[in-house]
Amino acid sequence: MSRVLVIGCGGVANVAIRKCCQVSDVFTELCIASRTKSKCDQLAAELQGKTATKITTAQVDADHVEEVIALIKSYQPDLVMNIALPYQDLTIMDACLACGVNYMDTANYEPEDIEEPEWKAAYEKRCKEKGFSAYFDYTWQWAYREKFEKAGLTALLGCGFDPGVTQAYCAYAKKHEFDTIDTIDILDCNGGDHGYPFATNFNPEVNLREVSAPGSYWEDGHWVEIPAMSIKREYHFDQVGEKDMYLLHHEEIESLAENIPEVKRIRFFMTFGQSYLTHMKCLENVGMLSTTPVEFEGHQIVPIKFLKALLPDPASLGPRTHGKTNIGCIFTGKKDGKDKTYYIYNVCDHQECYKEVASQAVSYTTGVPAMCGALMLLTGKWTQKGVHTVEEFDPDPFLDALDKYGLPRSENHNPVLVD
Ligand code: NDP
Known part of the structure; x- marks a missing residue:
């Protein structure tokens, strides 16, 4: 029995x-609130009569902390699920603290305006100190750790x-498969085809910022940064086939390096087709990926x-995308003194997702874990107070929930490794 905003x-x-x-x-009661209320009303109307959950809707501009506070005070939720954009993470966390409510999101903070002086100064300092230059990092949200702990609240980041x-998957490997983990390779493969020459499968602004940034990985206790898309590998993915994949900077490397400090190397690879890369390079070269305003007429x-x-x-x-995604982690390490490798991953079919929830697999593979993370908090399976990332919690009930609600795991104890 819970109310969720x-x-x-x-x-x-x-x-x-x-x-x-x-x-x-x-999820007995749900309030769907967003900047454009008509979209919330439309979804609520579609769900009418198909669920026992009592749904209401509201308008909120989450860039303004007072608006979020007013909404939380009037709705009185047990949990706020931030599934807006990373730009709103801090205002929504502030509002949750002000109202004494648990918080969760799906992506770490980055500013909408990267020219904003206070943010820019902190960013330049961080680039020098840490050695990676992506616009997003955990420092802004980790700065809330003490506040959430003192308030007796949980903030679950990046679910x-x-x-x-x-x-x-990393917490599961550490708990059940290894005594020590030496390397982690996270492999994100989208074998889907939507038929457009160029489209992004989640928010274009956030997606293009992410993939046009320099790549980086964690090795022997420090960051190694490389030019965007300069490390390429081929890999044969189960149920998808052979794909080109490129090393990217990705936010979970930062928290995994902190929470599993024995790991010597952590890398993240994502697959891209040649058409996507050519379009992106061209758009970047003509200035279309810039976030700096220009004067036009x-x-x-x-x-x-x-x-x-x-x-x-x-x-x-959704309706146009065919094929499958395959996302998972390959580990090397030791168990009982012996070398060991392990691969855990999920395969998800775009059209199956569309049939079930009218969406393609990229939104599905993000939305289902968000629901399962909320389930962990609301049913008391995850209770740690403070600001935490997913690997800090017990992976077992979460992976069981994913198995049950649409993202079952597959395992391979003898995987091909990435060189
Ligand atoms: P969309 O652009 O489709 O949706 C964003 C939603 O947020 C829209 O409804 C938008 O409203 C709303 N919004 C934007 N600004 C505000 C605001 N100021 N106040 C209130 N609502 C606002 O994005 P996605 O659904 O594709 O992505 C959602 C989140 O999921 C992002 O943070 C993204 O980075 C993250 N993500 C995480 C992944 C993961 O695996 N962890 C993978 C993919 C995405 P409006 O309709 O008015 O624009």
Whole structure:
């Protein structure tokens, strides 16, 4: 029996909300709140009569902490699920602290405006100290650790697939398969085809920022940064086949390096087709990925926001996307004094997702873990206070919930390793 406030009503939130409504005995009441209320109303209307969960909707601009506080005070939820954008993480965390409510999200904080002086100064200091230059990192949200602990509240960060399930896979490997882990390779493969020459399968602005940034990995206690897309490997993915994949910086490397300090190397690879890479390079070269406003016919335009308006809405890719995703982690390490390798992953079919929740697999593989993470907090399976990432909690009930609600694990005790 719980009341949950979901902020955001985009591709990922749509899946998370539909999945919450399949577990009405836990998610008894749900308020869907977003900047554009009509989208919340439309989803609520679609779910009407199909779930026992009592759904209400609200308008909120989560960039403004007072608006979020007012909404939390009027709705009185047990948990706030932030499934808006990373830009709203800190305002929503502030509002949760002010109102004494648990918090969770699916991506770590990054600012909308990277020219903002206070953020820029901290960013430049962090680049020098830590040695990676992605715009997003955990320092902003980890700064809330003491506040959440003192308030007796939990903030669960990055509970999608990657970040999210990938860290639960790491915690599971550490708990059940290894005494010590030496290396972790996280492999994110999307073998789906939507038929467009170029489209992103989640928020274009966040996605393009992520993949156009320099790559980096963790090795022997420090970051190694490389030019974007400069390390390429081929890998044969179960149920998908052979794909090119590229080393990217990814946020869970930062928390895993802190929480499993014995690991000597952590890398993240994502698959991309040549058409995607060529389009992205071209858009970058002409300045369309810039977040700095430009003057155009008397208006201020942010190029990447304008590009977002031109690209297909990720939420609309569902009916067109065929094929499968395969995301997981390959480990090397030791058990009982012997060398060992282990691969744990999930395969998800785009069309199966569409049939179930009217969405493609990228939103599905993010929205289902968000629901399962909320389930862990609401049913008292995960109770640690403070600000935590997924690998800090018991992976067993979470992976069991994923098995049950649509993202079952597969295992391979003799995987091909990535060189
Ligand atoms: P979308 O762009 O589809 O949806 C974002 C939603 O947030 C929209 O409903 C939007 O409203 C709303 N929103 C934006 N700004 C505000 C605001 N100021 N106040 C209130 N609501 C706002 O994004 P996705 O669903 O694709 O992604 C959601 C999150 O999931 C992102 O943080 C993304 O980084 C993360 N993600 C995580 C993954 C993982 O594996 N961990 C993988 C994929 C995504 P409006 O309709 O008005 O624009």
